[in-house]
Amino acid sequence: MIEFSNQILNEIEQKNRNFHQHKKEYIRHAKEIILWAEPRIEELNQHLKTHQFRTEEEEIHFFKKVKPKIMAIVIFYKEVLRIEVAKPPGKVLQNKYYKNALEKSxxxxxxxPKIYKYYRANAETYDTLYFTRDTQKDVLETENFHINIDSRITTCFDYKIAKIMAAEAIANFIEEQIAHLHQPQKEKPFLSKWQWTGSKTDLTELIYALHTKKSINNGNADIMEIATDLGKLLNIDLNQSIYRNYTDIKSRKITKTKFLDALSESLNNKILEEER
Known part of the structure; x- marks a missing residue:
């Protein structure tokens, strides 16, 4: 039974980590985890009905540390599901909604307060009373539902600890959602449909010609900035190669501006053909 409960705990903690790594589709992920966990908890409860712990320490550890962690994660996802399903549209309404939910959490x-302080202090004084099944509990400190619950599967206080752990997790979750609402929207990355199909050296010629002619910002523009922005527009990365390309252009033996000359010739030919 201990091995089975530890297996459930390890698996549900892994699913919990995956949930927090993928911060979208909260409703779908919450449903999946709840549906996965509930039959396993039912199976765990069936084992508990007949299981006898070897020592009191083992029983305390199970009802204080193991079972509350499992139950807290399930309670957490049920609350996430409830919150997210009822979430209103729009940032203003969502902000108010989350703040109300945070207050309730x-x-x-x-x-x-008593068991919360005990939990926060990691106290051990009343562990035998709180986390073993055979001890008589104070009727004022038990949940109403405990009357109809099989005492073989809970000490009542293991559920209280689970509720506290879940409440902490819910508060953190809600605070993250509120913080996300106040984050400035990230600009969508620029995606261009245009593709430069000439060589990088050809584009370098054009960039230097535009810069030299002062056709961009009256010449008050950095070559690398022009190259970077045109590169984004034309889906080509010049990086530092623009300086090397310019050096290659200057070292040409015959025609320095081969691409620009070809551009001029091509345009002149088109104009002449259209004038015929």
Whole structure:
């Protein structure tokens, strides 16, 4: 039974990490985890009905550390599902909605101050009372639902700890959503449909010609900035190669501006053909 519960805990913690790494589709992921977890918890409860722990320490560890972690994750996802399904549209309404949800998420701490302080202090004084099944519990400290719950599968206080852990996780989740609403929208990356199909050296000629002619910002523009922006527009990365390309252009023996001359000739030929 211990091995089975540890397996459930390891698997559900891994699923929980995956959920927080993929911060989209909260509803779908929450449903998947709940549907995965519930039959395993039911199976775990069936084992608990007949299982006898070897020592009191082992029983305390299970009901204080293991089972609450499993249950807290399930409670957390049920609450995430409830919150996200009812979330209104629009940032203003969502901000107000999340703040109300955050206030509600902390109510359990106020309802159970004694056990909350015990949990936060990682205290051990009342572990035998709180986390073993055979001890008589104070009727004032038990949940109403505990009357109808099989005492072989819970000590009541393991559920209280799970609720506290879940409430902390929910508060963190809601705070993340509120912070996300206040983040400035990231600009979408520029995507151009144009593709430069000449050589990098050809484009270098054109860039230097435009710069030399002062056709861009009256010549008050850096060559690399022009190359970078034209590169984005034409889906070609010149990087530092523009300087090397310019050196190659200057070292030509015959015609320095081979591409520009070809451009001029091509345009002149088109004009002459159209005038015939």
């Amino acid at each position: 902390t109510e359990y701490f106020k309802k159970e």
